[in-house]
Amino acid sequence: MTNIPRPDTTRLQxxxxxxxQTAVLWAAIDLGLFTAVSQGATDEDAVAEACGVSRLDAERLVVxxxxxxxxxxxNGKLVNPPDxxxxxxKGQRGYAGPWMTFTRRDVPKWFEISELMTNGPEPGLLGMYEDLTVDRARKYHEATYSIGMGAGRRFVRTVDLSGRKRMLDLGGGSGAYSINVVQAHEDMTAVVFDLPPVVEVTREFLEENGVGDRVDTVGGDFTSDPLPEDCDVVVMASNLPIYDADVIAGVVARAxxxxxxxxxxxxxxxxxxDDRTAPADAAMWGMNELLYxxxxRAHTIAECIGYFEGAGFTDVGVTEFVPGTLERVHGVKAV
Ligand SMILES: C[S@@+](CC[C@H](N)C(=O)[O-])C[C@H]1O[C@@H](n2cnc3c(N)ncnc32)[C@H](O)[C@@H]1O
Structure with missing residues (x-):
């Protein structure tokens, strides 16, 4: 007799x-379920009324x-878990509905990835950013802003920028990191470098946050255009899996x-x-590039450290940024 459990199909099913699960989360967001519960719809009748659905569908959704x-x-009442x-x-400072539903347009393509792999178009360097318009950039960055401001606040809390003067925010999108950095450090300024259609939208977020006079924008392609040379901090956030190893190594070296x-x-x-067994989300963002x-591709921590060392950075290290989700690789340019 062996004690090795006999596999069953549960995990695969x-x-x-x-x-x-994705569909239920999005339906709940679309119908305003969590907002309704927060505002006092604490049983299924109240949920049905607040969300404008039948009693039966309210029960299905709640279950x-x-x-x-x-x-x-x-205590017998529906409540939202803390997250x-x-x-x-809706209406809370942390509301991240736009980010949680941001990938909705990707869904049909995810279910065609085998077809894309065997019969898809030849890949190009800029992928989904190739034909970006200002309108599309605005929609995209409404979503990244709803999650990026939290990341920007975390960056400011966890990275000591005392004595620093000016930050280059590479692929800065909404400018979420720059907004938080200049708000937290009154002696600092920043420059967001992003694709030309994006920086038009960046300016709107900067004005909305009252930092338009302390954060500049430069439109360009960070894989090839000259980068501003007056900065003592560079942050490059959430654009790693968009490019392959050669491109990321090149951008890190140019930075x-x-x-x-x-x-x-x-x-x-x-x-x-480094053994590439986790986290799945990093792997999935690499796969996402196939869609467009x-x-x-997904990069390992060791590869990212290698890009920094190859570029000539010293004191290279890695710090967990958001546990299980985001890492932060950092280094210093020699004096
Ligand atoms: C997922 S967003 C992240 C935005 C921001 N860093 C944040 O964390 O909120 C990725 C950004 O990288 C920018 N980007 C991608 N490729 C770029 C390139 N070649 N040159 C400049 N910006 C680029 C995109 O336009 C987009 O704004």
Whole structure:
């Protein structure tokens, strides 16, 4: 007799229907379920009324959410778990609905990836950014802003920028990191470098946050255009899997050369553990590039450290940025 458990199909069946979880989360966001519960719709009749659905559909939705720990029952009343209450209730500072539904247009393509692999278009360097318009950039960065401001606040809390003067925010998008940095450090200014259609939108976010006079924007392609040379900090956040190893190594090297001596660089992104067994999200962002014929892939932490060392950075290290999700590789340019 052996004690090795006999495999069953449970894990595989759950994975085969994992898309149902996405669908339920998005339906709950679309219908304003979590906002309604937060505002006092604490039973299924009230949910039906607040969300404009039948009593039967309210029950279906609530039951799905209870099993996914998207809702709980406390003292006989429906409540939101803490993360749902903080990030899924409209009107809260942390509301991240646009980010959580940001990938909706990708769904059909995800279910065609075998076809794209065997019969898809030739990949190009810029992938989904190839024909970006200002309108599309605005929609895209409404979503990144709703999650990026939290990341920017975390950056400011966890990275000591005392004595620093000016930050280059490479692929800065909404400018979320720059906004937080200049708000937290009154002596600092910043420059967001992003594609030309994006920086038009960046300016709107900067004005909205009252930092338009302290954060500049430069439109360009960071893989080939000259980078500003007056900065002592570079941050490059959440654009790692968009490119392959050669391109990222090249951008890190060009950022190193553009930095002032003694300056520092931070690469924040989804990175694989060196044995490539986790986290799945980093792998999936690499796969996402297939959908838009990009050349990007998931990078390991060791690879990212290698890009920094290859560029000439010293004191290279890695720090967990958001546990299980984002790493921060950092280094210093020699004086
Ligand atoms: C997922 S967003 C991240 C935005 C921001 N760093 C944040 O964390 O909120 C990726 C950004 O990288 C920019 N980007 C991608 N490729 C670029 C390139 N070749 N040159 C300049 N910007 C680029 C995109 O336009 C987009 O704004």
């Amino acid at each position: 759950n994975m085969a229907r994992a898309y149902t 799905c959410c209870l099993t996914l720990d998207l809702l709980r029952v406390e 749902v209450e903080r990030f899924m209730v 190193h050369d553009a930095l002032r001596p003694g300056g520092e660089m931070h690469l924040v992104g989804e990175m694989l553990a 014929a990009g050349m990007g």
